[in-house]
Every structure is written in C-alpha cells, then in structure tokens.
Amino acid sequence: MSLLSFLIYVPLQIAFMPLAIVGVILVAYRQLVVSKRLGVSQTAIEVLNGRWTMHIFGLRKDPATAKLAASLPNTSTTGLWLALFPLWIKFKLSGKLFLYPRIPEVGNEGLGEIIVVRTLHFDRIIERAIPEVEQFVVMGAGYDTRAYGDFRRDGVIYYELDQPNVQKHKRTALLNAEIDSDHVRFVSVDFNTQNAIEQLVITGFAPSKKTLFLLEGVTLYLTEDDVRKTIREVRDYAPAGSILLADFYADRFIDISKPKAVQKTLDYTNERLGFGLPLATGYEQVLRDFVESENMSLGEAHFMGSSNDNGPFMVVAELNW
Numbered sequence: 077m078s079l080l081s082f083l084i085y086v087p088l089q090i091a092f093m094p095l096a097i098v099g100v101i102l103v104a105y106r107q108l109v110v111s112k113r114l115g116v117s118q119t120a121i122e123v124l125n126g127r128w129t130m131h132i133f134g135l136r137k138d139p140a141t142a143k144l145a146a147s148l149p150n151t152s153t154t155g156l157w158l159a160l161f162p163l164w165i166k167f168k169l170s171g172k173l174f175l176y177p178r179i180p181e182v183g184n185e186g187l188g189e190i191i192v193v194r195t196l197h198f199d200r201i202i203e204r205a206i207p208e209v210e211q212f213v214v215m216g217a218g219y220d221t222r223a224y225g226d227f228r229r230d231g232v233i234y235y236e237l238d239q240p241n242v243q244k245h246k247r248t249a250l251l252n253a254e255i256d257s258d259h260v261r262f263v264s265v266d267f268n269t270q271n272a273i274e275q276l277v278i279t280g281f282a283p284s285k286k287t288l289f290l291l292e293g294v295t296l297y298l299t300e301d302d303v304r305k306t307i308r309e310v311r312d313y314a315p316a317g318s319i320l321l322a323d324f325y326a327d328r329f330i331d332i333s334k335p336k337a338v339q340k341t342l343d344y345t346n347e348r349l350g351f352g353l354p355l356a357t358g359y360e361q362v363l364r365d366f367v368e369s370e371n372m373s374l375g376e377a378h379f380m381g382s383s384n385d386n387g388p389f390m391v392v393a394e395l396n397w
C-alpha cells in the first residue's frame with residue numbers, strides 16, 4: 077500500500093501544484109495581512125494552522141480547533157486543504173505520515189516540526205498534571221483550544237489570558253463557531269506592563285488552589301525581564317504543588333529573526349522575538365540553572381533538535397515549586 081500510495085501521490089502532487097501554491101498564498105495572506113488589519117497575533121494563527129493539520133492527519137483529536145479555524149477570518153481552511161490535499165490522500169492510503177506533518181526521532185527534530193512536537197509534549201504533561209489541580213490558566217492563550225476539548229474536566233476552573241485585541245477576536249470566533257466557552261474566564265493582560273496574577277484574582281482566581289499554568293509559545297516574544305517577572309508572579313501567588321509549563325528557545329533560534337525578511341514579517345504584526353537561553357553547550361544545566369535562579373525546580377524537560385552540533389533549539393519544560 078505504501079508503494080501504491082506513493083505512485084498515486086507523485087502525479088497528484090504535480091497536478092495539484094498550482095492549486096497548492098494558491099492555497100499557500102491564501103493562508104499566508106489571511107495570516108499576515110488580515111491579522112495585521114485586525115490588530116491580532118499572526119504567530120497564534122501559525123500555531124492554530126499546525127494544530128488543524130494535526131487534527132486532519134489524525135495526530136491529535138481537536139474538533140474545537142477545526143471549528144475555530146473555519147470561523148476565523150485570518151486563516152483559510154480552504155487554503156490549508158489545497159496545500160495539503162495530496163499529502164492527506166497519501167496518508168489515507170498508506171496510514172503513514174510523509175514529509176509533513178511528521179514526528180521525527182527524539183533529537184532530530186527540525187524547525188518544521190516545532191508545532192507538532194511541542195504540542196504533543198505539552199499535551200502529555202497536561203494529561204498527567206490536570207488531575208492534581210483545581211485551576212488551569214492558559215497564558216498568552218491565542219487560539220489554543222485546550223479548554224474546549226479533551227482537557228475539560230469537572231471541578232477545574234479555566235482561565236485564558238491574552239492581550240485584549242487577540243482575546244476579543246478569539247471570543248467572537250468561539251461564538252461564531254458555536255463552541256461553548258461559558259466555563260472559561262477570560263482575562264485581558266499585557267505581561268510586559270501588568271501583573272498577570274493580580275488581573276486573574278479580579279476574576280475570581282484563588283491563590284490558595286493548586287494551579288496548572290500553561291505558557292506555550294510565549295516566552296520568545298518577551299524580554300528576559302518580563303519572562304522572569306511572569307514566572308515570579310506565578311510562583312509567588314500560587315501554592316506549592318502548582319505547575320508552570322513553558323517552552324524556552326535557544327538564543328540561536330531567536331537569532332533566526334535577525335535576517336531582514338524574517339524581522340519584517342514579525343514586525344508587521346509587532347511580534348519581535350526576544351528571550352533565548354544559551355543552549356549550545358551543557359543545555360540541561362543551563363535550563364536547570366535558569367529555573368533554579370527563580371526558586372523553582374525542574375520537572376520534565378523535552379529538548380528539540382538536541383542532536384544538532386549547536387545544541388537544541390528549544391525545550392518544553394515543567395517548573396515546580
């Protein structure tokens with residue numbers, strides 16, 4: 077079946093090329109230009125598109141993302157289908173992932189797999205941690221749907237934090253997609269200028285209750301001072317036994333935004349890259365030192381791209397206190 081799927085895939089991909097190009101242009105236009113016009117995050121759309129793809133290719137059940145993507149004006153599920161249809165047919169025929177999306181061997185992850193791999197790492201830790209907590213706070217939530225799918229639990233109170241424009245836009249899209257969000261408390265916050273937990277407390281967050289904080293795909297857009305400030309707020313206001321899950325990026329990853337073209341794309345929606353850790357040598361110790369410098373201890377840590385001579389380019393980490 078694998079050979080047959082390949083024989084069908086190759087001519088289909090060639091015939092589909094013009095449509096695939098239209099699809100890519102459509103997605104890129106909506107992500108960049110429409111996000112800019114709406115004053116919302118285009119990088120959050122990048123993540124949503126990755127999770128939509130994971131859902132379509134059976135890597136992760138996420139009907140809320142599929143519904144949300146279909147109702148958002150700043151992405152295009154038609155464009156995504158046009159770009160990915162031949163690969164999807166090949167996957168359906170062979171039952172195997174090919175080129176994209178795919179799950180690489182540990183250590184050999186590349187930049188193209190970042191959303192897939194990091195999402196699965198976070199999912200696994202959330203699954204393990206959620207029975208231990210009473211509150212789940214998604215920080216810099218973007219279009220994350222963890223509160224609307226398999227991680228929804230009775231007895232857990234859900235919070236989402238984000239910048240006002242992004243949050244307002246997501247809430248409208250949730251409504252349009254008929255996704256129930258009555259159980260989620262939305263809190264507008266700017267991590268650069270506000271105390272995240274003080275804003276949470278206003279909406280009923282209980283500092284005495286064990287909490288799972290998720291800070292996914294956010295630290296790289298903040299300065300080191302603001303990352304440390306946010307970590308400190310979480311540690312100071314939530315009891316021992318709470319957990320902060322975050323991803324941190326290597327300074328060499330942050331440097332990829334230095335070429336003018338990349339910087340221009342990020343500047344377009346004011347999403348310049350900021351904080352990175354020097355992960356080139358002794359990366360496990362570097363991460364541990366960073367975590368311990370904020371009086372926390374390191375739980376699970378999953379490095380991506382660690383087989384590279386320059387060290388991993390990112391890590392998904394569990395911070396405990």
Ligand SMILES: C[S@@+](CC[C@H](N)C(=O)[O-])C[C@H]1O[C@@H](n2cnc3c(N)ncnc32)[C@H](O)[C@@H]1O
Pocket residue numbers: 117119120123124215216217218219220237238239242265266267268291292293294297298
């Ligand atoms: C790449 S997206 C990740 C979204 C989401 N965590 C996910 O994984 O789907 C980054 C998110 O961080 C938010 N963000 C960036 N800087 C922020 C700040 N200073 N205060 C609050 N949110 C911020 C953006 O609005 C955006 O939703």
